[in-house]
Amino acid sequence: MAADAQPEALEFYPMKQFALEPLFGQGEIHWYTPTNATLWMGLAILTITLLLVVGTRRRAIVPSRTQSIGELAYGFVHKMVEDVAGKEGLKYFPYIMTLFMFIVTANFLGLIPMSFSVTSHIAVTVVMALMVFVSVTLIGFFKHGIGFLKLFWVSSAPAALRPVLAVIEVISYFVRPVSHSIRLAGNVMAGHAVIKVFATFGGIALITPLSLVGIVAIFAMDVLVAFIQAYVFTILTCVYLKDALHPAH
């Protein structure tokens, strides 16, 4: 009854912002259909190009602002790969840089109001995590052959415990892509959904100021999370890479 009078009053659609829609017209989403996800991925490409290619086009010794951001990102990931995965890991630096730049730009673009968060979709993060998982496993087997399995054999543990630990290690190894992907998608999704819930509470006049404060606070935390989750995804990739390069415990 009251719902009929005010149909929009406090209806929570915290998940609606993540819905995929075709960019042009309505209809079924085929694998090739350009959707809003496509749009925001394209914007991510554009942002990365502006930042890292257009921003550095002058190759200045004393960098401009944009160029120093690009150099900062480069130095940040480069140092991370070198510190965590070692010198041999630097061979894979472009791939890790690709992942990092994509995640971080998609995360920050997703913070723009009315935008679409590509990284909140499990499909996206699972694919990236699986790419990391599969390539790290392949690198491990190509580099060390069967010796890569030493990763699961904790030689520093007492002999009786080793089989048990091996089982645990194998399980944790295969859980890696799950936690790796869910962590990113879950964090981004949670932040955005909470903002939406706060915004919906703003529909009640008495609570509106409180809800605004809440939105600002959660948004600030989301800005932090957007960067930290990209960082965590990247550093975990580096850790997995290190395990593949130096499997012995």
Added chain:
Amino acid sequence: MAKPTTEISGQAGDALAGYGGKAAQEAGMPQLDFATYPNQIFWLLVTLVVIYFILNRLALPRIASVLAERQDTITGDLAMAEELKRKAAEAEEAYNRALAEARAEAQKVVAENKARIQAELDEAIARADAEIAARSAESEAKIAEIRKGAMDAVKEVATATAKEIVAAFGVKADGRTIGRAVSERLKG
């Protein structure tokens, strides 16, 4: 105040009702809508490949070269600064050396001058001493001569005076005897 409260609770109740019914079915979780997966995965792969090529072909070599160039410049600047510092140190050393040399030279000149002046002075003093000695000898000779002259004159006067005195007493004295007595008395 009662009215808004009831309204809120009414709204909340409706919202909950709508939540369970319409929201769950219509919105659901788009993340779990498997029909959209092929689409997302396709575009994700396209995006990643594009980003990879942009980074690998354009951005990363460029940034790496810029960073390397900057490192070179900084190293070059540091080397140049080192070189300049070395030069400055050298110049300072040369300056100090020149200063020390100049000081030594000055000291030598001063010493030389002093020695020369001393020598001249010594010579002058010696000459003056010699002259003084000569003069004083001359003066002494003259004084001796004068003294001698004076003595003779005194003797003469005394002799004459004595002769006169003796004559005044009425005694006729022999001139030679008086002269002998005067010279004896003067000597004594």
Added chain:
Amino acid sequence: MEGDIVQMGAYIGAGLACMGMGGAAVGVGNIVGNFLSGALRNPSAAGGQTAMLFIGIAFAEAFGIFSFLVALLLMFAV
């Protein structure tokens, strides 16, 4: 009626699942707190361990996110 009971169960379950996030909060707080107390004792060694800090936070937080995911699944997917 039956659907309503299922729905109710799902909502209660979602609420219960959210308690897991408290555990993640405790875990993350524990990690950061211990990191900080260690870092204050030996600040020179702290810089090199920030990567470990974030990895630890990520692992601890993952389980909170799992519980959040379970809650979401109960809310929207069941």
